[in-house]
Amino acid sequence: MEKSPDAFRTISEVADELDLPQHVLRFWETRFQQIKPMKRGGGRRYYRPEDVDLLKGIRHLLYDHGYTIKGVQKLLKANGNKFVAAIASGDLATVEALAASSNEEPLPPKAGVVEEDQIVGRPKAPASRRFLSFTGGGDDSEISIGGKTSVGKEDRALLQEALYDLLECKRLLDQVR
Secondary structure, three states: OOOOOOOOOOOOHHHHHHOHHHHHHHHHHOOOOOOOOOOHHHOOEEHHHHHHHHHHHHHHHHHHOEOOOHHHHHHHHHHHHHOOOHHHOOHHHHHHHHHHHHOOOOOOOOOOOOOOEEOOOOOOOOHHOOOOOOOOOOOEEEEEEEEEEEHHHHHHHHHHHHHHHHHHHHHHHHHHH
């Protein structure tokens, strides 16, 4: 029998859902004061649905966007738990609304604006820009090769991002084999 979406989860259930070892969740509790599972007799942890959503957001920022722990702590402090949870769920409308209400830049921040210790590597393109638009608009951002108009610079960057995603998927599949 499957649990209700509103049911509390044990640490093993959350660890399985997030594909993380349990000790990582315990470690994150020491680094993120916002993670507060309910503890019962014997120290057993029970995570509320909001806790699980927050953990999904933290995992997404750390593993998919390349943020450091310190960078995620700054985002949590500046934007709150709902912002980070909305990032993981892909709810862009909520992310933008929460970012606008806190007068902060929505995720992902531009590399030049972010402090050096906040992000490692390159953030992924926001989900709203991941769809390619191959329209011949004749703007200056298009690249010409041998006199023929080719893919625009922005579309080329999106294609490069898709290639990185595919290579990461291949790497993960190779690990499973």
